[in-house]
Amino acid sequence: MRLFYHHPLVASARKVRLVLHEKRLAYDERVIEPWRESEELLGLTPAGELPVLVDEDQAVVSDHGAITEYLDEVYPDVPLIGRTPGERAEARRLAAWFDDKFYWEVTHQIAGEKLIRRVSANAAPDSRALRAGRENIQIHLQYLTWLKERRSWLAGDSLSIADLSAAANISLVDYSGDMPWEQYPEVKEWYVRVKSRPSFRPLLKDTIPGVPPAPVYTDLDF
Amino acid sequence: MRLFYHHPLVASARKVRLVLHEKRLAYDERVIEPWRESEELLGLTPAGELPVLVDEDQAVVSDHGAITEYLDEVYPDVPLIGRTPGERAEARRLAAWFDDKFYWEVTHQIAGEKLIRRVSANAAPDSRALRAGRENIQIHLQYLTWLKERRSWLAGDSLSIADLSAAANISLVDYSGDMPWEQYPEVKEWYVRVKSRPSFRPLLKDTIPGVPPAPVYTDLDF
Known part of the structure; x- marks a missing residue:
């Protein structure tokens, strides 16, 4: 199952949740407090910052911009970055x-x-x-x-x-x-x-x- | 002719210059001091910030990330954002x-x-x-x-x-x-x-x- 690391108070992670739901991509979630250093997060990405997506094929994608572009490339059915x-x-x-x-x-x-x-x-x-x-x-x-x-x-x-x-x-x-x-x-x-x-x-x-x-x-x- | 607004001291504009040259896209340049408000720049983009690209078809693209993605989409011959x-x-x-x-x-x-x-x-x-x-x-x-x-x-x-x-x-x-x-x-x-x-x-x-x-x-x- 797709796993999404986020926190409700992180604006860029809220954006990615909206992208995931608009594209109807199911995911399990893992809520991490962004004000504490997280070993789990640092194990996934050197920035150690939310949001992080672990996709179904276990691809780890971090940085909200990179995740958004990735989702629009891999799941283009509901395009969210325009056409031209x-x-x-x-x-x-x-x-x-x-x-x-x-x-x-x-x-x-x-x-x-x-x-x-x-x-x-x-x-x-x-x-x-x-x-x-x-x-x-x-x-x-x-x-x-x-x-x-x-x-x-x-x-x-x-x-x-x-x-x-x-x-x-x-x-x-x-x-x-x-x-x-x-x-x-x-x-x-x-x-x-x-x-x-x-x-x-x-x-x-x-x-x-x-x-x-x-x-x-x-x-x-x- | 393509026109690129930049300043040598703006890091994100330096990145875009490298992208333009790697893709061998010729351009005229307009150097703007980023520490002064520029009417010319504000006329092109509400942020009024460097860099700004006016492409050959007069398309105005601002924000260094958006310009980079745009250039890789429109001029894909020298791909700079990977393949998969x-x-x-x-x-x-x-x-x-x-x-x-x-x-x-x-x-x-x-x-x-x-x-x-x-x-x-x-x-x-x-x-x-x-x-x-x-x-x-x-x-x-x-x-x-x-x-x-x-x-x-x-x-x-x-x-x-x-x-x-x-x-x-x-x-x-x-x-x-x-x-x-x-x-x-x-x-x-x-x-x-x-x-x-x-x-x-x-x-x-x-x-x-x-x-x-x-x-x-x-x-x-x-």
Whole structure:
């Protein structure tokens, strides 16, 4: 059986879970706390970082970007990186935008402080980081609004890794209760569509001991 | 004509230049200082970040990872991401290792301080950052040695984006004169092979006004 190493608080691993579910690839899961060094993980990949996939043929694939590309190559039935080179470049550009830029400017500052810091160190969030995250998110949601006014999905006419990467990150900010939904109705409309997909259900069931999700997190009609 | 926006001090843009030259794709270049906001760049991509490629058909591709994948898809004659899904996953994993991990732990700390800070702000390097970079590089060079003992190129039997990403980053550290070559003969042997390729010649001609390269930088027999 395919085995996927992840943690509900790791945004890039959430993206890969969405990819796996969109492609209807069954897997066993192994949840590893990313703030502790894991011998098991280091035995699989020198970075020792989540996520890691051990595929059915025992191929070990690590790095969220490499796993995503691998899954789209080996299981192309539900293509998630677009069809033409131009579409694929756009999906990858936007996925990287959310995996890197949004992650460091927003997810890390908000969910990193309110969720990971609480669970890993039982510590209160750093208020400067939180403030920065809440400020930074505005420009990203304005950009998402701009994209949504022009396209049905973020990178074009069909769902892609751009949507999954964005939704994975936003879902963690939403879990914290920090999404300013009322100011961004277009983004909300898009997120409701992603959140209503069967692939999203496992993520909505995530609960972190000691840090319950904001009520809006599981609500499909918020 | 294909147009490539880059700067000699941007590691990920150096990687893409190597990809372009390995694939023998001619291009005009536009050098942009990455520490100033560029209207021209912002007109091409919302991130406003280097590198950006405007291909012959005027397709605009940004994000170094998306450009690399695009070039390998559209110009597959000289494949640089391996052939099997396993090889491709390994090349991508290692390219990401050098683009992200090595970059932030080493290149940014050493070349960012000694070259970019000097050129952009005429300021001296932060000695703590430099010390961190020189310490961090050891584990990376040990890992490179481990890889080299097992493979002819970093990701397997042929040159790939893993080698180009590693060499692009290392070339900036080498420009600063901070590569501890004598301690890592296997890494040196691999780097000499990459550095001797025709694709590397344009990089060896890079000179940054006010910050001459270390003598070893252009020497093929150091």
